[in-house]
Amino acid sequence: MTEAAFRTDDYAPAEALLRAALDRAVREGDRRCEAAALDRLGMLTHFRALHRGTRSEDAPAELALFEQALAIRREIGDRAGIAQSLFGLGLVHQVLLRDWETAMPLFRQALAAADGVADDITLSEIHRHIGSFHAVVENDLDVARRHFQLSADLRERHGDPRWIQGGTLALGQTEVLAGRRAEAIRLLRLAVEQERAAGIRGHGAGQAAEWLVRAETSPPEGQPGADSAESSRPGGASGDGRTSGG
Template sequence: MTTAGAPALPVGADPVLEAAFVTGDFDAADRALADRLAVARGAGERGAEAALLHWQAMALHYRAIDAGLSSLAPETIEAEEALFTEALGLRRSIDDRAGVAESLFGLGLVHQVLRGDWDAAEPYFFEALTEADEHADLLTRSETHRHVGFFHLVVTDRHDVAVGHLRHSLALRQELGDPRLLATASLALGQALLVAGERSEGVAVLRESVEQAGSGRLRPLWATMTADWLRRAEAGETPSFARTA
């Protein structure tokens, strides 16, 4: 959870982030979202309904990462995509520009992460970035800069541009103040710095990532990943972000 006085997370985000990064208990997240969704629908709160649909999709997304992306069934991908699409439609209908940015980003995730299709993901991420920078919350802005940064690492090979986006993504998470979200942002920046030839800073940022994983109580999936990449970087390895689609 964010600390007292810190900026708010998007509606529906907290139980999903807690499950994804700390507890692994997605069933608890699903129950919390379903309960809140029923209340929102009963009250006719379409903005909250759309936000909760979006985070139901994000819960599916993190479950998919847990299960292993190489073995996903098509219907699993389609279920996540359908929720993001429903949320986006609702948000467009009420002119919720911040929400539109968040759900455009979600659809980009489906294409990039689940399908490995950067060409399909690109327009969603870049439209999300434009909307997010003007209208959205800190987490949505951080996420869109993060994945546009990855786009430049993988697709354009503009490593300096990638580093800029990933550095900004980390800064936004630092401003948000949620300790669960820092380690993976530092990991991404550290890896990008290694690719850009900035090995000394890259290793230093990866060390920070390991420390942040501990202070954020991250589950082994993430804590092991950060520690492994620090070890590999200290041994002289540079990440490869070769495009697969």
């Protein structure tokens, strides 16, 4: 599924595997695997929605899958799974429904549940979306930067170059908005290189290059017209939900 999200946009093989896994789990009474398959189907549905262009009509199907997964995971006490499904619900409310008021409590619950048990990418994505809230809604770039840095560090530790680029991009965008031109250019050049090296295509590809042009053509720090958080918002930092999946 990660390969489809970042490169191919071909979700059919992953969907077939997940539906087969779901059928087998239900047949065998394996609640943990049933919940995992439901959650990943929810994320696959989200990825497809992103590639089509985010639409609120895609939300009900995603919400149903994440809610079913969350109910099972709460029933069996799967904390890591609970964090993952809470994040999925928050993602739908933020990205498809544009409802930060509902999304943020879910992200905060996910962060609490994830403590000490979640995988690096799930935790990274939770921090990235919380950072987006502080950048986009609260206009607090210092707090946003702390969450984006935690997210980037977790991606680096995970080691998959397809994920690492998004962490660098969010940090670079934040530096543009903060008016720190030199650091923004450094980070965004790195993000462009990482995108090329990782072979990232499709949804979200090209954002780093666009923001690099913006950073390179902005006035130096301290001059009139320098970027500020009020002038616009980070694209990648707003979050698209490319979260963990095989």
